[in-house]
Amino acid sequence: MRDLIPSGRFAQIARLTRKALRIYAEMGLLRPVHTDPGSGYHYYSLSQLEEARRISRLRDFNMPLEEIREALRSWHAPELSSLLQEQQRKLQAQQEHIQNLLKDLHAFMQTEQSLYPVSTKSVLPQRCISKRARCAPEHSCAFIDATHAELMQALKAADAHAAGASIVRYHDSGPEDMWDVEVCQPFTVDGPMLLPEGLDVQTLPGGTAAYTLHAGECGGDFGMQGAYEAVWNWIRTHGHETVGPPYEVYLFEQGNTENAADYRTEIAWLIR
Known part of the structure; x- marks a missing residue:
């Protein structure tokens, strides 16, 4: 009993986790040489440290446990060389696969960057008619379209004129499952203007904006996510x-x- 080591201490010496040691025991790779009948504690022998080292080394080579079992049985036999050569071929195939993935990733990154080049520009303050509301993400496109039509109708009724592209701003406030959306339409008008209830007039701030251009549909599975990220x-x-x-x-x-292929949407953020 003098050379027996408790399983926890054996795991420390062998640089193994207790979980790994338990799995190796269950699979018959490295079984304890003694189990105390009273406490149920497992004990290993110092001579098993070499076996533990072999298992760890083969695991470093990403060899499956079933094949490690075969390798341990054939450690001093010619079959070991065949097992190691087969694992070498697998690792080489994995290396080739990873190299191809890295090439594809590099090409993808270059494509993404070329899709959404970012520039800066000066933006003047803009007087707008606007409407703001919270809506579910899946209903945002319908809300934007309907609100834009409502704003244009209000401008027409007030004998005012649209003066530039329509703008949508996404505010941070609101529940996580709802979007706080504001639709704005720059305009000009010669005299005072009466607005229907629920519509506001405001001046959007100017400054320096970082922006990129998204071509195509605004919605879809990913929509303009890539443009926002860029x-x-x-x-x-x-x-x-x-x-x-x-x-x-x-x-x-x-x-x-x-x-939809003719759609052009600018994604912009004022910056400082």
Whole structure:
């Protein structure tokens, strides 16, 4: 009993976790040489440390436990060389696969960056008619379209005129499962203007904006996520801070552009 070591201490010496030692015992790779009938404690022999070292080394080579069992049985036999050569071929195949993935990843990163180049520009303050509401994400497109039509109708009734592309701002407030959406339409008017209830007039702030351009549909599975990420990453990596919510500037005529491929949407954030 003098050379017997409790399982916990054996795991420490062998640089194994207790969980790994238990799995090796269950699979017959490294069984305890003695179990105390009273306490149920497992004990290992010092001579088993070499076996534990072999298992750990083979695990370093990513060899499955079933194959490690075969390798241990064949440790001093010619079959061991065949097992190791087979594992070498597997690792080489994995290495080739990883190299191909890295090439694909590099190409993907280059494509993503070229899709959404980010620039900066000066933005003037804009007087807008607007409407703001909370809505579920899946209903946001319908809300934006309906609200834009409502704003244009209000401008027409007030003998005012749209003066630029419509804008949508996404505010941070509101429950997590709802979006706080504000639809804005820049305009000009010669005299005073009466608005229907629920619509406001405000001046959007000016300043320096970081922006990129998204071509195509606004919605879909991913929508403009890549464009938002590109602008956000540019702001962060260039040491800027955002000022206020992000803007979506619709550079196409809503309701009169039938082909979604012709949609052009600017994603912009005021920065400092």
